[in-house]
Amino acid sequence: MNKPLLAVLLFVAALAPAAPAAAPRIVVFKAERRLEFQQDGRIVKTCRVGLGTHPAGHKLRQGDGRTPEGIYYVCVKNAHSQYYLSLGLSYPSSGDAARAVAAGAITQGESTAIARANSNRSTPPWNTALGGEIFIHGHGSGSDWTLGCIALDDADMKELFNLVSKGTAVEVRP
Numbered sequence: 752m753n754k755p756l757l758a759v760l761l762f763v764a765a766l767a768p769a770a771p772a773a774a775p776r777i778v779v780f781k782a783e784r785r786l787e788f789q790q791d792g793r794i795v796k797t798c799r800v801g802l803g804t805h806p807a808g809h810k811l812r813q814g815d816g817r818t819p820e821g822i823y824y825v826c827v828k829n830a831h832s833q834y835y836l837s838l839g840l841s842y843p844s845s846g847d848a849a850r851a852v853a854a855g856a857i858t859q860g861e862s863t864a865i866a867r868a869n870s871n872r873s874t875p876p877w878n879t880a881l882g883g884e885i886f887i888h889g890h891g892s893g894s895d896w897t898l899g900c901i902a903l904d905d906a907d908m909k910e911l912f913n914l915v916s917k918g919t920a921v922e923v924r925p
Contacts, residue, residue, distance in 0.1 A: 752859040774920055776920040777825075777887070777911075779799045779901055781818060786903065788914055796914070798907035799892040803899040808898055808925075810842070812856065813882035818899050818923065821846060825874070825919045826874040828912070829888075835889025835905045840921055847869040860918045872918055887911070887921070 773792040805816035827839030848862035868875035877883025889908035
């Protein structure tokens, strides 16, 4: 290849837009008691988690001791949590609300308020029969002891808290 053509190709390649970086996200694998923080498509941090007292299955109602499964986002960052540090999740989601309306567990008005909060990326109502206030927080991952939250050891929670911003996607898998 001749040098002028190579120079033109390199110049054009430099002007081409770079591939967008993959957005940061958290993925929780309940069965494996593992959390991954992913950034730019690669795993940056992995840590052990503790879950709700009844970890199998998706959260269906307040007080069932289950950790929800699905796609959520960080809607709250709390540096003054009673559980060291915490990241509030956008549970219940619009999908959770739709299932609950169909089952007669919440009203259409409650479902609409949840959907509105989800579309605005704000905190959904946490005072429905579905429960709420699901957090990723500190105070230990050694057992399944929470009411439905995802618990990390404090050192892991501090690192994650510093990596994550409001709006970060959180996927909780069975």
